[in-house]
Amino acid sequence: MTFAFRLLGTDGPARLGEIATPRGTIRTPAFMPVGTAGTVKALTPEQVRSTGADIILGNTYHLMLRPGAERVARLGGLNRFINWERPILTDSGGFQVMSLSKLRTVDEDGVTFASHLDGSRHRLTPERSMEIQRLLGSTIQMQLDECVSFPHARDEAARAMRLSLRWAERSRRAFGDQPGHACFGIVQGGVEEDLRLESARGLAGIGFEGYAIGGLAVGEGQALMLSTLDFTTPALPDDRPRYLMGVGTPSDLVESVARGVDMFDCVMPTRAGRHGQAFTRFGKLNLRNARHAEDPGPLDAESDCPAASQYSRAYIHHLVKSGEILGMTLLSWANVAYYQALMAGIRDAIAHGRFADYRAAFHEAQARGEAGA
């Protein structure tokens, strides 16, 4: 009943692996649907699992405010609470304290903030974040870090990275001994190579079961994100999973795998689904658009997902226009399924040493769109 990463193969910098956990195996490269407040929005756990997702993400910030970590613990932990038996990764809460809460003040010891729900005051320290994640029972628990927005001054990125490094040490210590669970450190340092390397070295010195790359996809754009990965992933230990936080578009995933990333999470497939948008092998569709009103074809006839293959675009257009919940459910489901199919395709390509072809074909199909399909 241990947590163990195995690198099964590589194809250039792209890596194929698996993470064994007591709650099941996570095939990498992996995409983790985001279950913000204890639910991957608009989907049942069975629908999420049907897409091939091995692990989902939960947000410590949301869960600590409602329903509260102690309550979840009394109810048997997050897995039981949300009826999802497989692994869960929880973030530290730090990112959403910065993006959602009000009156945030950071000091050496932690961060104080006001809830976006009711204005109530809360305190998050590395120790409290790890305590919450332990109460939730997360399989993968993230260190508390401070993420700076983009653009940032170099000094500010350096300060936040070094604070995050000190918090990493405290998080690792607070995590303690939890067989079958893992604690991941988070590399910070903005888009500055020397800062990223300092961060990566510092974290490796502490030692974690996995290493995340934080502070990207915060407005810097894909080119700068990828160039930052170019110098960051090589600095991370080979024998540990690498997780790029909060990323991203299908193109982001393919390009980040090409740079050695193993794990991803993003609200994009579900958020887009709730707003009438579909991700497909041939790009993004806006189902609200009138051109779908009489289209009898499905989103993707070749998809294994019922939402993508068994309902017409005309019907989904109708549901979206009518504000029907089923429209959000079907699009969220189809989008998560598309993301999982993309990852399965990536894994298969790496396994067969043809990732470069897969990557080229992916970009070609996205650029060509459906008209050329």
Next chain:
Amino acid sequence: MTFAFRLLGTDGPARLGEIATPRGTIRTPAFMPVGTAGTVKALTPEQVRSTGADIILGNTYHLMLRPGAERVARLGGLNRFINWERPILTDSGGFQVMSLSKLRTVDEDGVTFASHLDGSRHRLTPERSMEIQRLLGSTIQMQLDECVSFPHARDEAARAMRLSLRWAERSRRAFGDQPGHACFGIVQGGVEEDLRLESARGLAGIGFEGYAIGGLAVGEGQALMLSTLDFTTPALPDDRPRYLMGVGTPSDLVESVARGVDMFDCVMPTRAGRHGQAFTRFGKLNLRNARHAEDPGPLDAESDCPAASQYSRAYIHHLVKSGEILGMTLLSWANVAYYQALMAGIRDAIAHGRFADYRAAFHEAQARGEAGA
């Protein structure tokens, strides 16, 4: 490939039957979940079917306004459009013209109204209503009628009933010859015995595949509704299904079956589900209530529905409080499943000649509540 009702047995006035249709058999007494605008709100067709529903209802008023009957026909009919292969009953649109539209004017020929969506003007006649329902491809198509609200003057009820009778004749003629499909007449006449009998006799004289009782559950209360059934159902042909429109609570269903009704539809289980309420064998629960916040028990451990048996009340409370779509989905699913289980129990009781016991036990459990369970 015909439409045929078979009465399999009776237990007092309660009837056990089945309706054979080319799209599958409808076991009666039957409850039809309401798929207003082409979706049983917040549920996939698979979830609806998993509850044991043999047939769902669609609203002509909603569908004619959006996406439009001609469009649905071009897309292969309502069954294909919404991905539901089994029978669909559509109402005539008349009831919702009265309850939802604006600027409604009724004349001998039909009704003119303004859409609640965009104010656009529309016309519904018996012929147009039947044409729409034929375009939708509904297995059971309802005559256009005029339903008066409660309380009503006797004269007004008589006028609307006689107009409905004339429209019944035109509807029957407009329905024409559609093998495997059925046209139902609708008994009107408010709560007046002689008017109801006049209506029932008139409809039987025209001849329909089934007879509905309209104009009830419009504010008259359960006692008056049931006393109206007491004199109405005996006036309907024994060899045709009887459908009580827009009803009702679990208690309404049990008491109406006891008076010889075979079919029901109501938005109650799904609407309540979207508002945090659950129907159970022991009454109604408000999951928003703080007393559920730490309750690890499911809605009903003995239910066959995953939504009722596999999720804790604490979790559903959390979802409802957080405004999460999954809360609406789980409660709608569990509620429709409860309604179907209730009907299955009723059918089984009639089959075994113990409906009186079932009815008594039902009321006892509802009155006792969970505390006494």
